[in-house]
Amino acid sequence: MPDQKTVYPNLDKGKWGLIPVAQLDTYKGLIFATFDPGAPTLPKYLGDMRFYLDCLLDRREGGTELIGGVHKWIIETNWKMPAENMIGDVYHAPVSHSSIITAATALNGEGLNASMQQITEHGRNVAPEPGHGITVRVLPEGLPPDTYLPGDAASLNPVVLDYFRSVQPEAEKRLGALRTRLKPATLTIYPNFSWIGGVFTIRVAHPRGPGKTEFCSWVIVDRDAPEEVRDVIRQSYILTFGPSGTFEQDDGENWQQVTFGSRGTQAVKYPYHFAMAMGEEAQHAELPGLVSGPMSEHTQRAFYLRWRNEMSKT
Ligand SMILES: [Fe+2]
Numbered sequence: 001m002p003d004q005k006t007v008y009p010n011l012d013k014g015k016w017g018l019i020p021v022a023q024l025d026t027y028k029g030l031i032f033a034t035f036d037p038g039a040p041t042l043p044k045y046l047g048d049m050r051f052y053l054d055c056l057l058d059r060r061e062g063g064t065e066l067i068g069g070v071h072k073w074i075i076e077t078n079w080k081m082p083a084e085n086m087i088g089d090v091y092h093a094p095v096s097h098s099s100i101i102t103a104a105t106a107l108n109g110e111g112l113n114a115s116m117q118q119i120t121e122h123g124r125n126v127a128p129e130p131g132h133g134i135t136v137r138v139l140p141e142g143l144p145p146d147t148y149l150p151g152d153a154a155s156l157n158p159v160v161l162d163y164f165r166s167v168q169p170e171a172e173k174r175l176g177a178l179r180t181r182l183k184p185a186t187l188t189i190y191p192n193f194s195w196i197g198g199v200f201t202i203r204v205a206h207p208r209g210p211g212k213t214e215f216c217s218w219v220i221v222d223r224d225a226p227e228e229v230r231d232v233i234r235q236s237y238i239l240t241f242g243p244s245g246t247f248e249q250d251d252g253e254n255w256q257q258v259t260f261g262s263r264g265t266q267a268v269k270y271p272y273h274f275a276m277a278m279g280e281e282a283q284h285a286e287l288p289g290l291v292s293g294p295m296s297e298h299t300q301r302a303f304y305l306r307w308r309n310e311m312s313k314t
Helices: 042-046 049-057 080-086 098-108 111-122 158-180 227-240 246-261 298-312
Strands: 007-010 015-019 023-027 030-034 064-075 123-127 133-138 182-189 193-196 201-207 213-222 290-292
Touching (some): 023 042, 023 049, 064 227, 080 182, 227 246, 290 298
Antiparallel strands (some): 007 015, 023 030, 193 201
């Protein structure tokens, strides 16, 4: 655990140094810091996002840990593209990722396709706090027990599947009946920390100048998961959302082309259109935050509204 006032790399000088931070705090193993002395406390900043984060962080008594080091790569896109993608962009998946879904279905059966259909059928886009957002599957009661297990691609592996079956009673005890039925797909914590729940990976999108973004990406697993399970999950991440991953290649190309296309002489004259399912977001009886169906841009609207408001202050 680092010191409260002394952290981290002096990125401008390309070497490690001491930079005073205004606040340093942790949430169930994740470390957050800010240079802003006026920032709210971490619990207040995360707000109701914690309700959903626990589904990923608090399944087991031992918590989670990162494995395999960090992947870093730079792509030519505005950093807000990946943030808004993972805050609730369900509608891109069947089109952007159709090749890999078709190939995976041919090789491994309907597992991945079923996972996508599960998101389309049971997914909800939620803004627990303005600027934070998540796509989460809210599974009904009475489905086959394996349906409620975490993970997507990696959980197609029998070793991983057996592990999650064995620890599900512990997870249910810790999370309660409702959250046992919640399966986070992707999320963004404002502004640039994202999580791909089904693939057990977290990432930060650092701006590296106009139109350039550096990703820092990690694999996160249960601290007490057996070695062979960790290994399958790590390999699954590399195959899907690592820097050379099939899904990552699809998404990265989208983000780069959106950034490039937005600079065109005609494109710059027009605002982006984020009106999908306008006004359909509402309070939910069981879920904190504003909730809509999966084909909605309300989480993106809240994200950009917060961004605009904060940039207007300076
Ligand atoms: Fe994607």
